[in-house]
Amino acid sequence: MTTPMRVAVLGAGSVGREVVRALLERGDDLRAADGSAIVLVGVAVRDVARAAAAGIPEALLTDAPAHLVADPDTDVIVELMGGDEPAYTFIAAALGAGKPVVTANKHVIAHHGAELEAIARRVGTPLRFEAAVGGGIPVLGPIAGDLAANRLEAVRGIVNGTTNVILTAMRRDARPYADVLADAQVAGYAEADPAGDVEGHDAANKLVILVRLAFGQWIEPASIRLAPSAAGGGPGLPGITGVTLPDIEAAGEQGFAIKLVATASRTNRGIAAAVMPSAVSLESALGRTDGVLNRIEVEGSPIGSVAFSGPGAGGAETSSAVLADLIAIARQGGSTWAGLGPASGPDAAVAPQHEDVFVGPSGARYPVIR
Numbered sequence: 001m002t003t004p005m006r007v008a009v010l011g012a013g014s015v016g017r018e019v020v021r022a023l024l025e026r027g028d029d030l031r032a033a034d035g036s037a038i039v040l041v042g043v044a045v046r047d048v049a050r051a052a053a054a055g056i057p058e059a060l061l062t063d064a065p066a067h068l069v070a071d072p073d074t075d076v077i078v079e080l081m082g083g084d085e086p087a088y089t090f091i092a093a094a095l096g097a098g099k100p101v102v103t104a105n106k107h108v109i110a111h112h113g114a115e116l117e118a119i120a121r122r123v124g125t126p127l128r129f130e131a132a133v134g135g136g137i138p139v140l141g142p143i144a145g146d147l148a149a150n151r152l153e154a155v156r157g158i159v160n161g162t163t164n165v166i167l168t169a170m171r172r173d174a175r176p177y178a179d180v181l182a183d184a185q186v187a188g189y190a191e192a193d194p195a196g197d198v199e200g201h202d203a204a205n206k207l208v209i210l211v212r213l214a215f216g217q218w219i220e221p222a223s224i225r226l227a228p229s230a231a232g233g234g235p236g237l238p239g240i241t242g243v244t245l246p247d248i249e250a251a252g253e254q255g256f257a258i259k260l261v262a263t264a265s266r267t268n269r270g271i272a273a274a275v276m277p278s279a280v281s282l283e284s285a286l287g288r289t290d291g292v293l294n295r296i297e298v299e300g301s302p303i304g305s306v307a308f309s310g311p312g313a314g315g316a317e318t319s320s321a322v323l324a325d326l327i328a329i330a331r332q333g334g335s336t337w338a339g340l341g342p343a344s345g346p347d348a349a350v351a352p353q354h355e356d357v358f359v360g361p362s363g364a365r366y367p368v369i370r
């Protein structure tokens with residue numbers, strides 16, 4: 001391709017502003033030797049004046065993302081607004097019009113992935129979403145491409161930085177959940193409404209995406225188990241909201257850190273998937289994955305076990321994955337699922353069975369990962 005690829009970015013928040021900055025300041029460096037030039041032609045935000053004050057050239061700004069999607073002078077749409085709607089409608093419309101889409105939106109891919117994959121395949125237009133899992137960590141592309149010769153059996157990981165920051169601080173500083181959450185909100189590691197992170201929904205969305213690439217199947221996010229069993233056998237509180245300091249301390253005495261771990265595996269009952277606070281051996285690499293770091297481990301044959309770790313969030317870090325997807329499209333690359341066949345589903349996931357559990361003083365039962 002010799003004509004420049006004209007890119008519109010929808011959203012200039014934590015991630016979008018870093019993508020916009022990179023395209024404006026080092027767009028020439030982002031051009032691959034065998035790809036077209038990448039030119040930023042529009043940026044959509046809600047508050048144009050605020051974005052202009054933050055340094056985005058006024059001539060690029062609009063508060064009408066739909067216009068950028070429909071504009072015949074845009075070739076590729078980068079969706080970085082987040083949330084369900086209108087993001088889903090814009091992504092679907094762009095793909096339907098034959099415009100490649102790059103997004104970091106794990107919610108939209110997890111909840112509408114099957115429909116979007118169908119549109120992308122029917123039109124023959126790439127949909128890329130490397131940034132949706134693990135922020136800047138390259139994990140989806142390697143699973144779909146470099147590991148394509150394997151039959152993958154299991155995937156697990158720490159995929160939510162906010163909860164890992166909170167659990168790490170509770171363990172290191174011996175402070176209760178509510179105090180640490182309040183501090184994380186002030187420091188910008190947790191949102192004002194933290195439910196999506198602390199209840200495990202964000203990690204579940206990422207697990208849906210990992211499962212699609214590892215096992216060729218879309219699963220329903222709502223079918224993923226989010227709560228450990230509580231005292232008495234009933235379900236406990238979702239995500240990390242029921243993790244107590246005494247449980248963390250008792251786990252530590254036995255050589256475990258409590259971590260929010262997303263797991264999925266093939267079973268003869270279907271795909272078993274859960275996002276649960278788990279007792280992870282402090283001697284393992286997963287158990288030592290602290291703070292904002294993410295780590296994803298994949299098992300299959302013939303590779304055995306392979307792991308990906310690094311910065312799972314952050315605007316600049318995540319822009320690395322978004323920009324790489326743009327570079328891939330400028331080189332005529334396909335979708336994130338690369339050469340994998342169409343996925344089945346969406347189907348319901350089944351709950352995993354845990355034989356090895358750590359029972360905390362609260363009575364909560366944490367699956368053990370050694």
Ligand SMILES: NC(=O)c1ccc[n+]([C@@H]2O[C@H](COP(=O)([O-])OP(=O)(O)OC[C@H]3O[C@@H](n4cnc5c(N)ncnc54)[C@H](OP(=O)(O)O)[C@@H]3O)[C@@H](O)[C@H]2O)c1
Pocket residue numbers: 010011012013014015016044045046047048050063065079080081082083086104105106107131132135312313314315318
């Ligand atoms: N932050 C991370 O570390 C990270 C990591 C991986 C993936 N992601 C994903 O990346 C996406 C973006 O996250 P973020 O943290 O950058 O979000 P953010 O800081 O909240 O920024 C969102 C941006 O989208 C704009 N926007 C939202 N709704 C809009 C609408 N209806 N019309 C026009 N503009 C709209 C906002 O404009 P105004 O500012 O004018 O309101 C803002 O510029 C999300 O899907 C998120 O899950 C984020």
